[in-house]
Each structure stands twice: as structure tokens, then as C-alpha cells.
Amino acid sequence: MKLTLGSLFDGIGVFPLAASRFGIRPVWASEIEKVPISITKRHFPEMEHLGDITKLNGGAIQPVHVITFGSPCQNLSTMGAREGLSGSKSGLFYDAIRIIKEMRCASHGLYPVFAVWENVAGAFTSGNGMDFRAVLEAFQGTGIPIPGVGKWANAGLVGGHGPDLCWRLMDAQYWGGGRRLARRRRIFLVADFRGKRARTVLFKPRELHTYSDAGCSGGLQATRVDRILTAAPRGKVPILHPFEERRMRQSAKNKDASAFFRSFGRPNGPFPTLLSGSVNMFSFWYEGKERDGVIRYVTPLECERLIGLPDGWTAYGAEGEPVSPAARCRALGNAIALPCAEYIMAGVAEALKG
Structure with a gap:
């Protein structure tokens, strides 16, 4: 059948x-x-x-x-x-x-x-x-x-x-x-x-x-977040903190300190729900090097991995045309x-x- x-x-x-x-x-x-x-x-x-x-x-x-x-x-x-x-x-x-x-x-x-x-x-x-x-x-x-x-x-x-x-x-x-x-x-x-x-x-x-x-090469692993960021000396432990930008902005607007700090994720915690209206962010540094940390947006490839899709699932359209990062993240x-x-x-x- x-x-x-x-x-x-x-x-x-x-x-x-x-x-x-x-x-x-x-x-x-x-x-x-x-x-x-x-x-x-x-x-x-x-x-x-x-x-x-x-x-x-x-x-x-x-x-x-x-x-x-x-x-x-x-x-x-x-x-x-x-x-x-x-x-x-x-x-x-x-x-x-x-x-x-x-x-x-x-x-x-x-x-x-x-x-x-x-x-x-x-x-x-x-x-x-x-x-x-x-x-x-x-x-x-x-x-x-x-x-x-x-x-x-x-x-x-x-x-x-x-x-x-x-x-x-x-x-x-x-x-x-x-x-x-x-x-x-x-x-x-x-x-x-x-x-x-x-x-x-x-x-x-x-x-x-x-x-x-x-067909996936993995979720958002701390050791694979970004080829540039992970090019550190061997033995360094990468620390990744996903956080909820929308909650952070709202708590800052309301001057709610406790809610603001709760918007920061933990290194071993789940990544926040992906949203169609905004792109998620996270902070990243190597252990003991917090001052050298950065904050950046999640890439479309990482978004695909975060919901278990094969790498590049949203990269191209029907005619082989590249899909913009913004359109990919929204989808x-x-x-x-x-x-x-x-x-x-x-x-x-x-x-x-x-």
C-alpha cells in the first residue's frame, strides 16, 4: 500500500x-x-x-x-x-x-x-x-x-x-x-x-x-558555534550563554532587574524558542576570558540545527536561488x-x- x-x-x-x-x-x-x-x-x-x-x-x-x-x-x-x-x-x-x-x-x-x-x-x-x-x-x-x-x-x-x-x-x-x-x-x-x-x-x-x-551535523554545540570564535588554543573551554532578547528588552524597559537577569540562559540550558519576528542572540567566550566575550545573532544554519533540520534546508529556493538570511530565520x-x-x-x- x-x-x-x-x-x-x-x-x-x-x-x-x-x-x-x-x-x-x-x-x-x-x-x-x-x-x-x-x-x-x-x-x-x-x-x-x-x-x-x-x-x-x-x-x-x-x-x-x-x-x-x-x-x-x-x-x-x-x-x-x-x-x-x-x-x-x-x-x-x-x-x-x-x-x-x-x-x-x-x-x-x-x-x-x-x-x-x-x-x-x-x-x-x-x-x-x-x-x-x-x-x-x-x-x-x-x-x-x-x-x-x-x-x-x-x-x-x-x-x-x-x-x-x-x-x-x-x-x-x-x-x-x-x-x-x-x-x-x-x-x-x-x-x-x-x-x-x-x-x-x-x-x-x-x-x-x-x-x-x-542528515544533520548537530545542534548548536558550544564547540561548533562559529569557526572564527572556536579558533582558540587547544584546551580552552568555550562557554555559551543563550538569552532571550525580547524578555531582556522588556525587563529593561520595565526596570525589572530580576527579570532582566533571568533572561540570560545557562551554559548547559536549553536554547530559547526560535521566533519568526526576531533573531535570537547569545553570548560566547572561553572559560576565564569573560571580558573577551562577544554577543552575536544565531545564523540560519544554527537555526536549522536548533530544530533538527538538515544543514542548508532553507538555503536555496526551487530554482537554486539563495534565500536571504532574514527570510530563512523567519521561516x-x-x-x-x-x-x-x-x-x-x-x-x-x-x-x-x-
């Missing part, structure tokens, strides 16, 4: 990349931003690009076994105005649900078999928990009560007459397999329309690609961490292959 995938809100093709590594062929994608589309076309030249999700009819496009979608998070994130699913961006979630329902209707309930939704942890609390409830109800097609404790757990499941639903909060920093990845807390929800396998997909331990198999700030996507696609492939 040839397994297939469709990717809504595709970005730079992380779900298609993860799926392809487990025998699931990406056949179409929906995305509207020019640079991410070009990057994805370079890596998946045979994948059809369908354009604006609001103009798609799920019953008229090729049926697929799996539909993935990381719908826009701007209105759900704790860093935004938090309009929730009523916001113009995050509300596009309902277009993805519509497309899934249209495809299932046109295929007499055969496709898709699985759907995977990804979004920020803020979706749990947006609208006092009502927005995540709306997400579950949109999949399930029936009312779902908010837990008695008044908040959503970081992992859970919903049974009943609709699809089998499970969700889990995953932080990319713990999925690097020895690589140093950025902190990236995201909700992953799996819907199984033909069985009770969602919990197996999301909670079963399984081996993934090794460090070399993934990577919106992207999904590859190791997390791989874990889920491994489970989906396992379930579909029976």
Missing part, C-alpha cells in the same frame, strides 16, 4: 520531510508565503502546491491517508493579543477541519485516515480553555466538557463515536538525541478516523533516526521541530502499515 500525505499550512515542508522518512509520500501542500513554498519545492519537486487554504475544496483534491496542519498560532500564543480561534489567523483552523470533512464525505469515510494538528502551548489556556475545547469539539463533532480542575492537562485523550483523539505537549529540547535543540513547547494532536490507534501514535516509545541518519521561526514530527510520523506509518 502506498501511503500518502497532504500538508496544510505547510511552511518549509517539515511534516513532508518527516513523513517521507517513514514511507509516506507527500503529494500536495497548501501554503501562501512565497519563500517557504520555494524552499519546499526544491526538496519535493513532485509535490503539488494548492495555494490558499480558504479556496480549497477537500472533496475536489486528491484523497490522502494523512493530513497534517500547524495552523497559525498568532491569536493563541501568550505573546500575542490572544483573540483565540476567533482571530483572523488562528481561525483558519476551521478551514482545515472543513477540508478534512469534505474529503471524508467525498471518499465515503475512507480518507484521511489520520489527521495531525500542531500548535503552541498557549492553546491550552486561550479563552480560559474554551479554545482548546473548541478544537476537540471540531474534530469530535460533539460537546466536550472542560476538565473539573478547570484546565487542560499536557496530555489526554477523547473517545466516543467520533475519531479517536489524543494530544500531547512536546518540547523539542528533549527530543534531540544528544543534540542541543531549542526549547519549543508545542501541542501535537492526533486524530484516528478508523480505529483506536491515536494513543499508540503519541505515547508508544520507539526508535527514530540516528544522529547521522537525520525557521515558524517551523516545526523535525524530531517531534518524525516521532509522530513513525507512529502513523506503523499504524497504517498494520
Whole structure:
């Protein structure tokens, strides 16, 4: 059986990349931003690009076994105005649900078999928990009560007459397999329309690609941060301190000294979440040489490594044209961490292959 995938809100093709590594062929994608589309076309030249999700009819496009979608998070994130699913961006979630329902209707309930939704942890609390409830109800097609404790757990499941639903909060920093990845807390929800396998997909331990198999040369290692900076005498220990520039600027503005110092990371701590609106910074020096330290921005290559992507994934577009560093960092700030996507696609492939 040839397994297939469709990717809504595709970005730079992380779900298609993860799926392809487990025998699931990406056949179409929906995305509207020019640079991410070009990057994805370079890596998946045979994948059809369908354009604006609001103009798609799920019953008229090729049926697929799996539909993935990381719908826009701007209105759900704790860093935004938090309009929730009523916001113009995050509300596009309902277009993805519509497309899934249209495809299932046109295929007499055969496709898709699985759907995977990804979004920020803020979706749990947006609208006092009502927005995540709306997400579950949109999949399930029936009312779902908010837990008695008044908040959503970081992992859970919903049974009943609709699809089998499970969700889990995953932080990319713990999925690097020895690589140093950025902190990236995201909700992953799996819907199984033909069985009770969602919990197996999301909670079963399984081996993934090794460090070399993934095609990555590693996360942001202190010894590999910059060829110029690491050209020090042998025996010197490099010290790397990632810090959160946005928190630093805000705490300085508010004259909050304790928050300002908390914005500095620790040498062995996780790298802050990559953002699409700004480029992360870090400080670097050799042990005992703090006065000789420097502060610099993270490069696009390092951003790729921080979310587990192969080196140079965003470097060129479909025609071999170089992508600007700013455009690369913006696209990577919106992207999904590859190791997390791989874990889920491994489970989906396992379930579909029976």
C-alpha cells in the first residue's frame, strides 16, 4: 500500500520531510508565503502546491491517508493579543477541519485516515480553555466538557463515536538525541478516523533516526558555534550563554532587574524558542576570558540545527536561488521541530502499515 500525505499550512515542508522518512509520500501542500513554498519545492519537486487554504475544496483534491496542519498560532500564543480561534489567523483552523470533512464525505469515510494538528502551548489556556475545547469539539463533532480542575492537562485523550483523539505537549529540547535543540513547547494532536490507534501514535516509545541518519551535523554545540570564535588554543573551554532578547528588552524597559537577569540562559540550558519576528542572540567566550566575550545573532544554519533540520534546508529556493538570511530565520521561526514530527510520523506509518 502506498501511503500518502497532504500538508496544510505547510511552511518549509517539515511534516513532508518527516513523513517521507517513514514511507509516506507527500503529494500536495497548501501554503501562501512565497519563500517557504520555494524552499519546499526544491526538496519535493513532485509535490503539488494548492495555494490558499480558504479556496480549497477537500472533496475536489486528491484523497490522502494523512493530513497534517500547524495552523497559525498568532491569536493563541501568550505573546500575542490572544483573540483565540476567533482571530483572523488562528481561525483558519476551521478551514482545515472543513477540508478534512469534505474529503471524508467525498471518499465515503475512507480518507484521511489520520489527521495531525500542531500548535503552541498557549492553546491550552486561550479563552480560559474554551479554545482548546473548541478544537476537540471540531474534530469530535460533539460537546466536550472542560476538565473539573478547570484546565487542560499536557496530555489526554477523547473517545466516543467520533475519531479517536489524543494530544500531547512536546518540547523539542528533549527530543534531540544528544543534540542541543531549542526549547519549543508545542501541542501535537492526533486524530484516528478508523480505529483506536491515536494513543499508540503519541505515547508508544520507539526508535527514530540516528544522529547521522537525520542528515544533520548537530545542534548548536558550544564547540561548533562559529569557526572564527572556536579558533582558540587547544584546551580552552568555550562557554555559551543563550538569552532571550525580547524578555531582556522588556525587563529593561520595565526596570525589572530580576527579570532582566533571568533572561540570560545557562551554559548547559536549553536554547530559547526560535521566533519568526526576531533573531535570537547569545553570548560566547572561553572559560576565564569573560571580558573577551562577544554577543552575536544565531545564523540560519544554527537555526536549522536548533530544530533538527538538515544543514542548508532553507538555503536555496526551487530554482537554486539563495534565500536571504532574514527570510530563512523567519521561516525557521515558524517551523516545526523535525524530531517531534518524525516521532509522530513513525507512529502513523506503523499504524497504517498494520
